[in-house]
Amino acid sequence: MTVDLEGDFVVFIISMRINRWWKIHRWLPVAMAMPRMLKELYGKPESGFLGAESSLALVVQYWKTFEHLEAYAKDRNGAHYPAWKAFNTKMKSNGDVGIWHETYKIRAGEYECIYNNMPPYGLGKVGKLIPAAGRKESAADRLYKSRDL
Numbered sequence: 381m382t383v384d385l386e387g388d389f390v391v392f393i394i395s396m397r398i399n400r401w402w403k404i405h406r407w408l409p410v411a412m413a414m415p416r417m418l419k420e421l422y423g424k425p426e427s428g429f430l431g432a433e434s435s436l437a438l439v440v441q442y443w444k445t446f447e448h449l450e451a452y453a454k455d456r457n458g459a460h461y462p463a464w465k466a467f468n469t470k471m472k473s474n475g476d477v478g479i480w481h482e483t484y485k486i487r488a489g490e491y492e493c494i495y496n497n498m499p500p501y502g503l504g505k506v507g508k509l510i511p512a513a514g515r516k517e518s519a520a521d522r523l524y525k526s527r528d529l
Contacts, residue, residue: 381494381495381496381498381504381509381510381511381512382492382493382494382495382509382510382511382512382516382522383491383493383503383504383506383507383508383509383510384507384508384510385488385491385503385506385507385508386488386507387444387488388445388485388486388487388488389430389442389443389444389445389486389506390442390443390444390445390446390448390449390483390484390485390486391440391441391442391443391483391484391486392440392441392442392443392449392481392482392483392484393438393439393440393441393481393482393483393484394414394438394439394441394479394480394481395437395438395439395479395480395481396410396411396437396477396478396479396480397437397477397478397479397480398437398476398477399475399476399477399478400475400476400477403476406470406471406474406476406477407476407477409466409470410463410467410471410477410479411437413459413463413466413467414434414439416459416463417458417459417460417463418432418434418439420458420459421441421452427448427451427452428443428444428445428447428448428449428451428452429441429442429443429444429448429452430442430443430444430506431505431506433501433502433505440502442503442506446483446485449483467479490523491503491523492519492522492523493522494512494519494522495509495512
């Protein structure tokens with residue numbers, strides 16, 4: 381299977397790195413913040429949040445636009461802002477916990493994915509799953525499908 385998703389979208393990858401495992405009181409609050417944010421986002425479809433996949437300390441999020449993502453990050457009434465403020469106040473440069481994120485703006489048709497023996501997962505939960513057959517059988521054909529439009 382592959383995915384058909386209309387229009388542009390944003391992929392946001394975020395993670396944390398525990399640099400001092402023995403300081404559980406420092407990194408546990410950081411680790412616990414993301415599940416609260418995801419719960420909030422799944423309950424707010426108007427936010428532009430499309431979905432996410434999590435594994436250990438890595439989260440991949442899908443958004444309608446960068447503007448939606450940025451609005452959530454700056455929303456002082458949302459779960460992100462107080463967590464970000466607490467991180468910057470308590471741990472910004474002490475080295476106990478590291479955080480990183482990457483943001484990618486994906487133009488319509490300029491992505492490729494395949495799912496074999498998988499339930500809907502990742503982009504496959506966000507877009508429409510379709511057979512990866514015929515003109516969508518190879519990675520190159522899936523990636524450059526926008527040439528055919």
